[in-house]
C-alpha cells in the first residue's frame with residue numbers, strides 16, 4: 028500500500044514512553060501519514076512543543092478514571108512514586124471504553140500500544156492492525172519478558188552471559204518485584220497477540236537480543252532504530268546553562284541526570300553531592316529534590332554550596348539534556364541508563380558513567396559496560412548504597428587522561444558512535460519500518 032495510513036498511538040502513561048512514541052509519530056507525519064495520539068489530558072500541554080506536524084498529529088485527550096489508591100490528580104508516572112504505578116495501570120485499563128469510542132469514530136488503520144495489551148482484542152473487533160511498539164531495550168524484553176524467564180533470571184536460550192543481574196542488584200529487583208507480575212502479563216500478552224512487534228532499537232547494538240525475541244515469539248520483529256528527535260528543530264539551550272558551561276574548558280564538565288522518575292533518599296542525595304565535591308571537576312547535577320524535601324537547597328549537605336561555588340551546580344528541575352550533552356564543555360555524562368538517556372549518551376561525545384536504579388536500567392548498563400564496553404558502572408554495595416568514593420572513582424577512571432581503562436572505553440565508544448552516525452543508518456531503519464507497515468496494510 029503506497030497510500031497514506033492513519034495510526035492511533037496509545038503508550039503507557041509515562042513521559043519515558045509517551046515522548047519516544049511522539050518522536051515516532053513525527054517521523055510518520057513527516058511522510059504524510061496521520062496520527063491520533065491518545066494521552067492523559069494534563070500531559071498534552073507538556074508535549075505540544077514536541078509535535079512538529081500538528082496538521083498530521085492530533086492529540087486525543089483521555090480522562091483518567093478514579094481508582095482507589097491513585098491520588099486524584101495523578102495522570103502519569105511522574106505524578107506518583109513507583110509503588111503506586113499499579114493503580115495508574117488499573118486506571119489505564121479503565122480507559123478502554125474511551126479508546127474504543129475513538130476507534131469506532133475515527134476508524135484508524137493501525138493502533139500502536141505497549142502496556143495496554145487489550146488493544147489487540149479491540150483491534151480485531153474493528154479489523155485494524157495492532158502494533159506492539161516497545162520503547163524499552165530489546166535486551167530487557169529478551170531477559171525479562173519472554174515466556175520461561177522469572178524475576179531476575181533469564182529464560183532458556185537467552186543470548187548473553189554478561190547482560191545479567193548480580194548480587195548487588197537486589198535493590199533494583201526489589202523495586203521491579205512491585206510491578207513485575209502485572210507488567211509481565213501485559214507485555215507478554217501484547218507481544219503474543221499483536222499483529223506486528225516492533226522495537227525502538229537497531230541491530231548494531233542489540234541484534235542478537237532482537238533475533239532471540241523473534242525466535243521466542245515466533246514472528247518477525249520490525250526495528251525502528253532509536254528515532255531520535257532533531258535537536259535543531261527544538262528550542263536552543265537556556266541562557267543560564269550556556270553561560271555556566273561556557274565558563275569551562277572543552278570536555279571538562281561532568282553532567283549528572285537520572286531521567287524523569289528517580290527520586291533519591293536524602294542521605295544518598297547528600298552522598299552524591301559529596302562525591303562531586305570529592306571529584307574536584309566542574310559539574311552540573313540535575314535531579315529531583317530527594318524524598319522528604321521540597322527543594323534541593325534544603326537538602327544539600329552543610330556548607331556544600333560555599334565549598335563548590337563557581338565550580339558546580341545542583342539543580343532541582345528539568346534541563347534540556349540532549350542540548351547540555353552537545354555543549355562542548357561537557358565531557359562526561361553520569362546517568363541511570365534509562366533507554367532514552369542510553370541513546371543520547373551514545374550519540375554524544377561524552378564519556379559515560381552509569382548508575383542504574385530500576386530493572387531495565389541495570390540490564391542496559393550491563394549491555395553498555397560489559398557487552399559493548401563503552402562505559403563504566405559505579406560500584407554499589409549489597410544494600411544498593413553507592414559511596415562518594417565509588418562515584419568519584421568511576422568518573423575519574425574515564426576522565427583521567429592517563430587512565431588505561433578510560434582510553435579503552437573512549438576508543439570503543441568512538442568506534443560505535445561512528446557506526447551509529449554513518450549517513451542514512453537511522454533514516455533507513457525508519458523508512459524500512461514504514462514500508463513494512465504499508466505492505467502489511469495491503
Ligand SMILES: O=c1ccn([C@@H]2O[C@H](COP(=O)(O)OP(=O)(O)O[C@H]3O[C@H](CO)[C@@H](O)[C@H](O)[C@H]3O)[C@@H](O)[C@H]2O)c(=O)[nH]1
Pocket residue numbers: 042043044162163284285286287288289313344345346347348349364365366367368369371385387388
Ligand atoms: O532533566 C531532564 C531529565 C530528562 N530529560 C529527558 O527525558 C528523557 C528521559 O528518558 P530516559 O532516559 O529513558 O529516562 P526515564 O524517563 O527516567 O525512563 C523511564 O523510561 C525508560 C524508557 O524510555 C526506561 O528505560 C526507564 O527505566 C524508565 O525510568 C530523555 O530523553 C532525557 O533527555 C531531560 O531532557 N531533562
